[in-house]
Amino acid sequence: MQKTKASNIIIFIILLVLAMAFLTPIFVVLMNSFKGKFYISDTPFLFPNSTTFTGLQNYTSGIAKTGFFNAFGMSLFITVGAVAVIVLFTSMTAWYITRVKSKFTNLMYYIFVFSMIVPFQMVMFTMTKTANVLHLDNPIGIIFIYLGFGSGLSVFLFSGFVKSIPIEIEEANMIDGCNPVQSYFKVVLPILKPIAITVAILNVMWVWNDYLLPDLIIGTEYKTIPIAIQYLKGGYGSIDMGAMMAMLVLAIIPIVIFYLACQKYIIEGVVAGAVKG
Amino acid sequence: MPTILAFLIAFVIPFVMGIYLSLTEFTTVTDAKWVGFSNYAKAFSNQEFLNALWFTVRFSVISVISINVFAFIFAMLLTRKLRGTNVFRTIFFMPNLIGGIVLGYIWQLIINGILNNYEVTLTSSATYGFWGLVVLMNWQLIGYMMIIYIAGIQNVPKDIVEAAKIDGASRSKILRNVTLPLVMPSITICLFLTVSNSFKLFDQNLALTAGAPSKQSAMLALDIFNTFYGKSGYEGVGQAKAVVFFVLVASIALIQLVLTRRKEVEN
Numbered sequence: 001m002q003k004t005k006a007s008n009i010i011i012f013i014i015l016l017v018l019a020m021a022f023l024t025p026i027f028v029v030l031m032n033s034f035k036g037k038f039y040i041s042d043t044p045f046l047f048p049n050s051t052t053f054t055g056l057q058n059y060t061s062g063i064a065k066t067g068f069f070n071a072f073g074m075s076l077f078i079t080v081g082a083v084a085v086i087v088l089f090t091s092m093t094a095w096y097i098t099r100v101k102s103k104f105t106n107l108m109y110y111i112f113v114f115s116m117i118v119p120f121q122m123v124m125f126t127m128t129k130t131a132n133v134l135h136l137d138n139p140i141g142i143i144f145i146y147l148g149f150g151s152g153l154s155v156f157l158f159s160g161f162v163k164s165i166p167i168e169i170e171e172a173n174m175i176d177g178c179n180p181v182q183s184y185f186k187v188v189l190p191i192l193k194p195i196a197i198t199v200a201i202l203n204v205m206w207v208w209n210d211y212l213l214p215d216l217i218i219g220t221e222y223k224t225i226p227i228a229i230q231y232l233k234g235g236y237g238s239i240d241m242g243a244m245m246a247m248l249v250l251a252i253i254p255i256v257i258f259y260l261a262c263q264k265y266i267i268e269g270v271v272a273g274a275v276k277g
Numbered sequence: 278m279p280t281i282l283a284f285l286i287a288f289v290i291p292f293v294m295g296i297y298l299s300l301t302e303f304t305t306v307t308d309a310k311w312v313g314f315s316n317y318a319k320a321f322s323n324q325e326f327l328n329a330l331w332f333t334v335r336f337s338v339i340s341v342i343s344i345n346v347f348a349f350i351f352a353m354l355l356t357r358k359l360r361g362t363n364v365f366r367t368i369f370f371m372p373n374l375i376g377g378i379v380l381g382y383i384w385q386l387i388i389n390g391i392l393n394n395y396e397v398t399l400t401s402s403a404t405y406g407f408w409g410l411v412v413l414m415n416w417q418l419i420g421y422m423m424i425i426y427i428a429g430i431q432n433v434p435k436d437i438v439e440a441a442k443i444d445g446a447s448r449s450k451i452l453r454n455v456t457l458p459l460v461m462p463s464i465t466i467c468l469f470l471t472v473s474n475s476f477k478l479f480d481q482n483l484a485l486t487a488g489a490p491s492k493q494s495a496m497l498a499l500d501i502f503n504t505f506y507g508k509s510g511y512e513g514v515g516q517a518k519a520v521v522f523f524v525l526v527a528s529i530a531l532i533q534l535v536l537t538r539r540k541e542v543e544n
Binding site: 008011012014015018019022023025026028029032040041042043044045089093108111115117118119120121122123124125126127130144145147148149151152205208209210211212225226229230241244245248251252255256258259260263266267270271274 | 371
C-alpha cells in the first residue's frame with residue numbers, strides 16, 4: 001500500500017509538470033498580448049514590465065484592424081447554421097437510407113462512407129468553381145456546402161445508431177397513424193438525441209476552426225475568425241505582432257468557454273465518434 | 278432530400294469532375310483540353326511536389342509514432358485512481374479545440390522566441406519548420422488520442438487483469454499480453470486519425486512557416502494549394518497532384534485499417 005501511495009505522488013507530480021507544459025504556449029501568448037509590438041519578438045518569455053507593458057492597446061488596434069466583432073459574428077452564424085442543418089438533414093438521410101432498403105440507398109451509403117477518406121484538396125478547385133457557378137459563394141451558400149462536404153461522417157454516425165433502434169417502435173407508430181414525417185420528428189429524432197449531440201460537437205469543432213473552405217468560397221468579403229487572423233499577416237513579413245497576440249487570445253477565449261461549458265459532451269462525443277469511426 | 282443534393286454539389290460532382298480535369302489542361306473549367314496523363318508526368322517531374330511528398334511522409338511517420346506513444350502513456354497514467362485526473366484530462370485535451378491557423382501562430386511565436394537565442398528564425402531552415410510542425414501536432418493531438426485510449430483502457434475487463442495479477446504476471450507482461458491486445462480497437466482508430474490528419478495537414482503548415490524557406494517546408498496539401506492558386510496554367514497539374522494525394526491517403530488509410538483490424542481480438 002505504501003508503495004502505491006508513493007508512486008501515485010510521483011505520477012501526480014509528473015502529470016502536474018506535463019499539464020504546466022501544455023498550458024505554457026497559451027500563457028506565453030496571453031503574456032505577450034499586453035506588450036508593445038516591438039518587444040514581442042525579442043523577449044517573448046519575459047513578463048511585461050513598465051517599458052513593455054501597453055495595457056489593452058493591442059486589443060483595441062487588433063479589433064479595429066481585423067474587424068473582430070464582424071468576424072466573430074460571421075463565424076458564429078456559419079457554425080450555428082451549418083451544424084443545425086447538418087444535424088437535421090443528415091439524421092433524416094441516415095434514417096432514410098437505413099430503413100428503406102434498396103440498391104440506391106445502399107450505394108448512397110457507400111459513397112457517403114467513401115467521402116470520409118477523400119482529402120479536401122481533391123475536390124477543392126472543382127468545388128469552388130461549382131459553388132461560384134451556382135452562386136453559393138455567400139454566407140448562406142457556404143452552409144449548404146458544409147452540409148454537402150460534412151455529410152459523410154455525420155450520415156455514417158447516424159446510420160450506425162439508427163441500426164441499433166428496434167424497428168418495432170416505428171411500426172407501432174405507423175399503425176397508430178403517423179406519417180413518416182410525424183414519426184421522424186416525434187419518435188426518431190428524440191431517440192437520436194445522444195448521437196445528435198456527438199455529431200453536433202464534432203461538426204462545431206470542424207466548422208468553427210475551418211480556414212480553407214470559407215477562404216475559397218466566400219473570400220475576404222465576409223471574414224471568419226481564422227481568416228481575419230491569417231489576413232492580419234497581410235503583405236510580406238510585416239506583422240503587427242501586438243495585434244496578432246491580442247487576436248490569438250480573443251480567438252482562443254470563445255472556444256475555451258465553449259469547451260468548459262460542454263466539456264462532458266465534448267469528451268463523450270469524441271469517444272462515441274471514434275468508436276463508430 | 279437536401280442532404281443528397283448538397284452532397285452531390287459539394288462532393289460527388291466535384292470529385293468526378295476532378296478526376297476528369299486531372300487529364301486535361303485548363304484555366305477555367307470550360308476550356309478544358311484533353312491531354313491524357315501528361316499532367317501526372319509533369320507532377321512527378323516537379324521537384325517541389327517530390328519534396329513536399331517526402332517532407333509529408335517523414336513528418337507523418339514521426340508524428341504518428343510520437344503522438345500515439347505519448348497519448349498512450351498519458352492514458353495509462355490517467356486511468357489510475359488519482360486525484361485530479363479530470364482536470365488533467367481537460368487540460369491535455371484543450372489544444373485540440375484551437376484552430377489550425379491560431380495554433381500555427383502560437384507556435385511561431387514560441388519557436389522563434391527560442392531560436393532567437395541562437396540568432397536564427399523558424400524560416401532559416403526547413404529542419405526547424407519540420408520539428409516545429411511535429412511539436413505542434415503533438416501538442417494538438419495527444420489529448421484527443423489520449424481520450425480515445427482512456428475509453429479503450431477502461432473497457433478492459435477488470436477481472437482479466439486481476440486474474441493475470443494472481444497468476445503472478447508482472448506489470449509489463451500484463452501490459453503486453455492483456456491490455457494491449459484488448460485496446461487494439463482504440464489503437465486502430467488512433468492510428469487512422471493521426472495518419473490521415475498528418476497527411477492532410479494544411480492550416481498549421483500555412484500559419485507556421487507557409488512553406489518557407491522557398492517551399493522546402495511545404496507539405497502536400499499546401500503544395501497542391503500553391504499549384505492551383507499560385508501559377509496560372511498549372512491547374513491541371515494541381516488537379517493531377519490532388520488525385521495522387523487522394524490515392525495515397527486512401528490507400529494508406531485502408532492498408533492501415535486492414536492491418537490493425539486483423540490484430541484486434543474479441544473481448
